[in-house]
Amino acid sequence: MNTDVLVIGAGIAGLSFAIKVAKARPDVEVMVLTKSSNDVCNTAHAQGGIAVVLDRVRDSFEQHIEDTIKAGKGLNDKKVVEMVISQAPERLSELIEWGTSFDANDEGEFELGLEGGHSQRRIVHHRDLTGLELARKLLKKAFSFPNIRFYDHFFVTDLLIAEGEPAACTGIKVLDKETRQLINISSRITFLASGGSGMVFQNTTNPSVATGDGVAMALRAGVQVSNMNFIQFHPTALYEENKHPLFLISEAVRGFGAYIVNHNGNRFLFKSDTRGELATRDIVSEAIVKELKKSGEPAVYLDCRHLNFEYFQNEFPTIVAYCLSIGIDLKTDLIPVVPASHYQCGGIDVDPEAKTSLKNLYASGECAHTGLHGANRLASNSLLEALVYSHEASGAVLLELDKVPVPEIEPQPEILHHDQEADDEIIASLRKRLNEIMTYDLIHASGKREMREGLEMLHELKDILDHYPPFNTGTVAFYELRNMVETALAVLEHAHEFSEMTKKNLPGVHYS
Incomplete structure (x- = not known):
């Protein structure tokens, strides 16, 4: 082609x-x-x-x-x-x-x-x-x-x-x-x-x-x-246990007037920034993570109960419908939220x-x-x-x-044969392990030792994908996992280098 x-x-x-x-x-x-x-x-x-x-x-x-x-x-x-x-x-x-x-x-x-x-x-x-x-x-x-x-x-x-x-x-x-x-x-x-x-x-x-x-x-x-x-975490992903990916609650909901509260119903963002709910995503995410570590709770909450529900539903019909589908009525209930990876x-x-x-x-x-x-x-x-x-x-x-000249057509690779069922089970397990490694804390709140340990675990995953016999058999699941592990390595390597550079007052360094 x-x-x-x-x-x-x-x-x-x-x-x-x-x-x-x-x-x-x-x-x-x-x-x-x-x-x-x-x-x-x-x-x-x-x-x-x-x-x-x-x-x-x-x-x-x-x-x-x-x-x-x-x-x-x-x-x-x-x-x-x-x-x-x-x-x-x-x-x-x-x-x-x-x-x-x-x-x-x-x-x-x-x-x-x-x-x-x-x-x-x-x-x-x-x-x-x-x-x-x-x-x-x-x-x-x-x-x-x-x-x-x-x-x-x-x-x-x-x-x-x-x-x-x-x-x-x-x-x-x-x-x-x-x-x-x-x-x-x-x-x-x-x-x-x-x-x-x-x-x-x-x-x-x-x-x-x-x-x-x-x-x-x-x-x-x-x-x-x-x-x-520079991975941006969105502060308000709807928290559901064992769900991946999570449903997004738009930034515009806070722009509309919703509050973020802790498990006691108290607002806490003004301790981090005078803009409160309208601070930037990194500031709000960091404040939420600190609150969760302090409380031990799995989520904080978006409170929309004080808002005009008719106007809100007209503005955010998808969000209202999804919340109702999992049993959350925004007129009476709080929305549990956590920060989640959102933008590269x-x-x-x-x-x-x-x-x-x-x-x-x-x-x-x-x-x-x-x-x-x-x-x-x-x-x-x-x-x-x-x-x-x-x-x-x-x-x-x-x-x-x-x-630009028309390039010569390359010789076609071979048809791939594989046991997809066997691959999928192993790959799903390795993918879960990758997700367990790549957390908010590892990227934004960890020290040199944690980053080094994270890199070691990622290199182990890459080594498995490169050398373990059941792989290289041509499933999409394999290629996606290979890409995710290589991307994760770049994220963590750049995070480690950036940390070292900022200590030397050299922010904004580009990496190749």
């Missing part, structure tokens, strides 16, 4: 890029691959919205920039922050042009939401289903182009690289989940939009497909990866045109490290980041595509 432009992932980053390339060049074939179905992605799970400065009387680009850098602990790339935030109104107009709808009042003015870390109301949203609305409308738009082809249930295992000066990406190796055959797909341009790595962690809000595939592939190919220790702020290094350190390989979305977020993402900046970087990438690709 071969194509002109290959897109891995069908979230907002992959689809917006594919649409722009396909529209500008009807003669160019764009192939979009997903490892599940084309409607399963992190984008579809985004409840909050898109941060856009629209009210120029109360708000400004400068305020949004300041909020972003403050949330990121000053470790952001200021030029990138300025570029992304200044493009927001234009990128929003494109989404509306493509059919996306956002909540507005009777006068047609956007209903702007407030979320933690924002100094002004600037979140455009579609109730608590913004991501799902985006995913549906972008898919519909992409399907309207005859030169975009979708291939579902194709699991990308590795990048194909042509040696030279410089080396170049010439495509990918994929596992066809139906035929159990490894296939090489050659492409002139490869665009990684593979999402994040939440499933690596004990608690996460990410969908099951978020297994760090893009970062792991990049690491194996020698592509530069930075700041993987580090990732594959890209320049302002989304180019990686490997020629003809681009990356956008959660798998990419742009410098926008710094150490902690400001709420609702992620969808905006993906739109801007995919826009910039499309412009660069359209300029360069005709200069």
Whole structure:
């Protein structure tokens, strides 16, 4: 198989890029691959919205920039922050042009939401289903182009690289989940939009497909990866015992006026920050973890009982429905919540045109490290980041595509045979062990000894995957676990190095 432009992932980053390339060049074939179905992605799970400065009387680009850098602990790339935030109104107009709808009042003015870390109301949203609305409308738009082809249930295992000066990406190796055959797909341009790595962690809000595939592939190919220790934990994932992933309770719920209380019903966040419930996610998560250690309880609680339920239900129908489905009535009950891995702020290094350190390989979305977020993402900046970087990438690709030769088709690997039942049992056990290792405390609150022990355990898991005979048999479960372990190693290695650098007053160091 071969194509002109290959897109891995069908979230907002992959689809917006594919649409722009396909529209500008009807003669160019764009192939979009997903490892599940084309409607399963992190984008579809985004409840909050898109941060856009629209009210120029109360708000400004400068305020949004300041909020972003403050949330990121000053470790952001200021030029990138300025570029992304200044493009927001234009990128929003494109989404509306493509059919996306956002909540507005009777006068047609956007209903702007407030979320933690924002100094002004600037979140455009579609109730608590913004991501799902985006995913549906972008898919519909992409399907309207005859030169975009979708291939579902194709699991990308590795990048194909042509040696030279410089080396170049010439495509990918994929596992066809139906035929159990490894296939090489050659492409002139490869665009990684593979999402994040939440499933690596004990608690996460990410969908099951978020297994760090893009970062792991990049690491194996020698592509530069930075700041993987900047993993953002969302403070309010709905706590359910033995559930993985957890259901997300949007940041906007606190912006709407909900309180966070402990098991005695007392608010405690103001002890950590004067903004209380509207502090940034890292501050709220840290305060919750401290409270849980102090109390020994499994969760703290979101209290919505004082809010106007009719208005709340209209704003957050998905959250209300899910809570009711597990027996929680928000009019009378508290919602148990815990911090959970939510967003990967580090990732594959890209320049302002989304180019990686490997020629003809681009990356956008959660798998990419742009410098926008710094150490902690400001709420609702992620969808905006993906739109801007995919826009910039499309412009660069359209300029360069005709200069890129069609790569030679690589020989096809063999069909894989395996005992899937035997593999799955062992892999499920090892995956559980990985999740037990990768906790909030290990990344954000541990010392040198704990990190060293964590790295030793991760290297043991990697050694099993590399050498134990029942493996290397070609199941998706095996490849996902391999990617998760390699991603986890990068997270912990970067966390250890960052800890050492900050002791020497050298924050913000990039790692390769």
